[in-house]
Amino acid sequence: MPRATNNIEDLEHFDLKSCPGGFVDLRRMTYGQYLRRQGMAMDMQMKGGDGRSKANVIDIDLGQEKVTHFEFSVCIAGHNLEDDNGNQLDFKNAGHVQILDPRVGQEIGDLINKMNSFEEDEVGN
Secondary structure (H helix, E strand, O other): OOOOOOOOOOOEEEEOOOOOOOEEEEOOOOHHHHHHHHHHHHHHHHHHOOOOOHHHHHHHHHHHHHHHHHHHHHHEEEEOOEOOOOOEOOOOOHHHHHOOOHHHHHHHHHHHHHHOOOOHHHHOO
16 A cells, blocks of 8 residues: 655755755655644734734734644755854754745745645656
8 A cells, every 4th residue: 555654854955045055955854744734824824904003013923834844844854054053953943944045945835835835746646
């Protein structure tokens, strides 16, 4: 019978264009993690309301940070990225996600999203 579970030991290596010499090794989320991420995003949209209040905008911004931190902490299994003092970044620490160069953070986020998206063409349908 075909295996339908996610092997968290399966990693994909990506060299970063936004950080020459930098790389990340990413793993796919389990379906449970994927659902948790969707729940976080839905909660963020629900709090957003009508968009006329500044409080709504703040809720959305904080929610987006929460989702990104979750994705980075779950999906980044290895990397060689450092802070200004030569210390390796720890993506389970929200503060380390916060200090990333935005180009690097966006590239990693895009790779995570692509890796965890289902595309019919990828599976030959």
